[in-house]
Amino acid sequence: xxxxxxxxxxxxxxxxxxxxxxxxxxxxxxxxxxxxxxxxxxxxxxxxxxxxxxxxxxxxxxxxxxxxxxxxxxxxxxxxxxxxxxxxxxxxxxxxxxxxxxxxxxxxxxxxxxxxxxxxxxxxxxxxxxxxxxxxxxxxxxxxxxxxxxxxxxxxxxxxxxxxxxxxxxxxxxxxxxxxxxxxxxxxxxxxxxxxxxxxxxxxxxxxxxxxxxxxxxxxxxxxxxxxxxxxxxx
Amino acid sequence: xxxxxxxxxxxxxxxxxxxxxxxxxxxxxxxxxxxxxxxxxxxxxxxxxxxxxxxxxxxxxxxxxxxxxxxxxxxxxxxxxxxxxxxxxxxxxxxxxxxxxxxxxxxxxxxxxxxxxxxxxxxxxxxxxxxxxxxxxxxxxxxxxxxxxxxxxxxxxxxxxxxxxxxxxxxxxxxxxxxxxxxxxxxxxxxxxxxxxxxxxxxxxxxxxxxxxxxxxxxxxxxxxxxxxxxxxxxxxxxxxxxxxxxxxxxxxxxxxxxxxxxxxxxxxxxxxxxxxxxxxxxxxxxxxxxxxxxxxxxxxxxxxxxxxxxxxxxxxxxxxxxxxxxxxxxxxxxxxxxxxxxxxxxxxxxxxxxxxxxxxxxxxxxxxxxxxxxxxxxxxxxxxxxxxxxxxxxxxxxxxxxxxxxxxxxxxxxxxxxxxxxxxxxxxxxxxxxxxxxxxxxxxxxxxxxxxxxxxxxxxxxxxxxxxxxxxxxxxxxxxxxxxxxxxxxxxxx
Numbered sequence: 001x002x003x004x005x006x007x008x009x010x011x012x013x014x015x016x017x018x019x020x021x022x023x024x025x026x027x028x029x030x031x032x033x034x035x036x037x038x039x040x041x042x043x044x045x046x047x048x049x050x051x052x053x054x055x056x057x058x059x060x061x062x063x064x065x066x067x068x069x070x071x072x073x074x075x076x077x078x079x080x081x082x083x084x085x086x087x088x089x090x091x092x093x094x095x096x097x098x099x100x101x102x103x104x105x106x107x108x109x110x111x112x113x114x115x116x117x118x119x120x121x122x123x124x125x126x127x128x129x130x131x132x133x134x135x136x137x138x139x140x141x142x143x144x145x146x147x148x149x150x151x152x153x154x155x156x157x158x159x160x161x162x163x164x165x166x167x168x169x170x171x172x173x174x175x176x177x178x179x180x181x182x183x184x185x186x187x188x189x190x191x192x193x194x195x196x197x198x199x200x201x202x203x204x205x206x207x208x209x210x211x212x213x214x215x216x217x218x219x220x221x222x223x224x225x226x227x228x229x230x231x232x233x234x235x
Numbered sequence: 236x237x238x239x240x241x242x243x244x245x246x247x248x249x250x251x252x253x254x255x256x257x258x259x260x261x262x263x264x265x266x267x268x269x270x271x272x273x274x275x276x277x278x279x280x281x282x283x284x285x286x287x288x289x290x291x292x293x294x295x296x297x298x299x300x301x302x303x304x305x306x307x308x309x310x311x312x313x314x315x316x317x318x319x320x321x322x323x324x325x326x327x328x329x330x331x332x333x334x335x336x337x338x339x340x341x342x343x344x345x346x347x348x349x350x351x352x353x354x355x356x357x358x359x360x361x362x363x364x365x366x367x368x369x370x371x372x373x374x375x376x377x378x379x380x381x382x383x384x385x386x387x388x389x390x391x392x393x394x395x396x397x398x399x400x401x402x403x404x405x406x407x408x409x410x411x412x413x414x415x416x417x418x419x420x421x422x423x424x425x426x427x428x429x430x431x432x433x434x435x436x437x438x439x440x441x442x443x444x445x446x447x448x449x450x451x452x453x454x455x456x457x458x459x460x461x462x463x464x465x466x467x468x469x470x471x472x473x474x475x476x477x478x479x480x481x482x483x484x485x486x487x488x489x490x491x492x493x494x495x496x497x498x499x500x501x502x503x504x505x506x507x508x509x510x511x512x513x514x515x516x517x518x519x520x521x522x523x524x525x526x527x528x529x530x531x532x533x534x535x536x537x538x539x540x541x542x543x544x545x546x547x548x549x550x551x552x553x554x555x556x557x558x559x560x561x562x563x564x565x566x567x568x569x570x571x572x573x574x575x576x577x578x579x580x581x582x583x584x585x586x587x588x589x590x591x592x593x594x595x596x597x598x599x600x601x602x603x604x605x606x607x608x609x610x611x612x613x614x615x616x617x618x619x620x621x622x623x624x625x626x627x628x629x630x631x632x633x634x635x636x637x638x639x640x641x642x643x644x645x646x647x648x649x650x651x652x653x654x655x656x657x658x659x660x661x662x663x664x665x666x667x668x669x670x671x672x673x674x675x676x677x678x679x680x681x682x683x684x685x686x687x688x689x690x691x692x693x694x695x696x697x698x699x700x701x702x703x704x705x706x707x708x709x710x711x712x713x714x715x716x717x718x719x720x721x722x723x724x725x726x727x728x729x730x
Contacts, residue, residue, distance in 0.1 A: 021440050024439045025440055066372060085341075161255065164252075
């Protein structure tokens with residue numbers, strides 16, 4: 001009781017202190033130093049209509065490379081901690097016929113929609129991370145509906161590594177062509193899709209990077225699901 | 236050569252880590268040697284950058300995607316970053332060699348990836364010039380550290396990792412709130428521009444934001460009261476990883492703290508944040524030293540001693556003067572050398588004898604004379620005996636606090652050194668004057684590494700001038716914010 005009361009009092013003090021800090025931040029005023037620049041120049045400089053993805057992949061692409069790495073570490077870490085010499089799925093109850101049939105019908109659509117999200121990252125809201133998560137959802141559905149389903153691990157693991165390398169390689173090509181790491185050579189040097197802004201074939205390297213991220217996130221999250229659903233079996 | 240190639244420091248560990256799944260089929264040995272090769276190349280790149288920065292005297296500014304700051308993210312590799320990037324790469328290389336013997340637990344491919352990404356995260360934290368990017372690299376470092384702490388899969392490793400992950404999670408949320416507050420108030424994330432605008436920020440926002448950021452980084456930097464995870468994690472993590480934690484992960488956190496602190500120099504209310512940090516640093520020293528005094532496990536004892544040294548560094552940074560920052564940087568360098576030596580030697584003993592309790596160190600002088608010799612050199616150095624490297628940095632810390640008029644800090648440093656002498660000389664006594672034993676073969680590679688590090692301790696101790704001049708330049712890089720702003724080619728957005 002005393003503990004809880006003390007915790008509540010401490011929280012109130014911290015909350016009051018944070019509110020004091022927040023009160024000093026002007027609310028609803030124009031504080032966009034850098035933000036205005038992005039909004040004014042995004043179309044000419046990156047070819048993307050979606051300003052958020054242009055910032056995330058192009059202007060601040062370095063952060064996104066880092067975020068992709070964070071996810072990679074999460075999946076690697078789960079893999080390292082749950083590693084067993086032999087693992088199998090030990091689920092017991094088969095799903096009902098409605099569930100299995102429904103899943104069979106639904107999975108292709110979910111995957112298609114996931115691919116749609118990450119391919120259209122420079123045009124519509126979304127991008128690589130939501131697209132990849134949607135694809136992983138399709139695999140989660142398969143795991144939940146079928147007791148024996150397993151993803152092809154070898155292929156998934158290799159894809160995960162290969163697309164990760166592809167992202168860094170795109171950056172390194174930029175270093176070789178334009179002299180800067182993560183330089184958007186497709187848009188700035190080749191001018192590919194310049195009169196096509198707002199359509200699919202534009203946006204410089206954003207669609208390419210987002211396809212890479214989508215595949216990577218999809219395989220990684222599916223790998224985490226796979227690792228967590230399996231149990232050790234004796235040989 | 237083009238300075239932009241310094242981005243290879245980030246690109247190389249990343250692409251190498253992503254490559255590991257494709258070569259894991261070639262077996263355990265192949266993965267371990269691959270790890271050594273990658274860290275060796277990274278050390279080469281870091282040495283090239285170090286040489287570039289220190290001969291020209293100009294920082295290398297890497298602009299990712301050719302966007303000029305503050306629109307894009309830039310890396311700022313000045314004197315400090317060049318020095319520590321080299322230390323990070325060299326320590327990683329030594330630990331990759333040590334991993335050949337020390338790591339037998341499966342899955343080795345995942346270990347190699349996490350190892351490379353830990354190195355990458357620390358490199359990025361030191362090199363970046365953008366506070367949100369700093370957060371991303373901090374997360375990379377922290378999450379690979381969580382996974383590596385639990386890597387041995389014992390009960391205590393899981394417990395240590397759990398503590399670390401919860402504290403780290405809370406800490407990074409604090410950090411993120413702090414970043415959001417500062418972004419809300421100033422409208423930019425670039426460090427140089429923040430420093431430029433720091434004078435205009437509302438004092439309450441600056442205080443709350445800075446305090447949140449310091450609390451967030453304190454988890455990584457092992458500042459009391461957020462360092463409860465550290466002794467457990469040091470004890471439970473694989474031996475090479477422990478040396479990496481103490482050698483550079485802590486240093487990256489401390490540096491980030493000092494960098495952000497000094498960026499906001501111009502803001503009102505800055506002095507109260509210095510006061511907060513000096514209190515926390517002092518408590519860190521006291522708690523660390525007293526806890527080390529009563530440990531029965533040598534690895535844990537050295538872990539507590541490492542925490543106490545971190546307290547010294549924090550106090551140095553909190554003095555708020557050029558001399559204090561220089562001394563703190565010098566202590567960071569010396570501490571990195573000595574603690575890597577200690578953890579390498581103790582880890583080596585633990586691998587061969589199967590544990591690191593104090594009883595096992597009886598008669599070590601007869602059984603493993605070279606390792607015992609290396610531990611002795613390290614222990615004498617940490618206590619601050621003249622002609623060893625830590626003596627000079629403690630000396631500089633004392634002189635800096637004298638100049639800043641903080642006599643309490645001097646008393647703290649001297650008293651802590653006495654406590655250190657007690658527990659380190661107890662260890663030395665146990666190794667050389669008790670127990671009996673047969674000679675055990677010590678292994679060529681590890682003997683060479685131990686000799687190299689011990690030689691470094693003595694060389695810096697006898698000829699401190701060169702190392703001290705490097706530390707002064709690196710300290711100036713942190714303290715002299717006006718120069719920092721001038722070096723970053725800001726485009727005139729919003730100014």
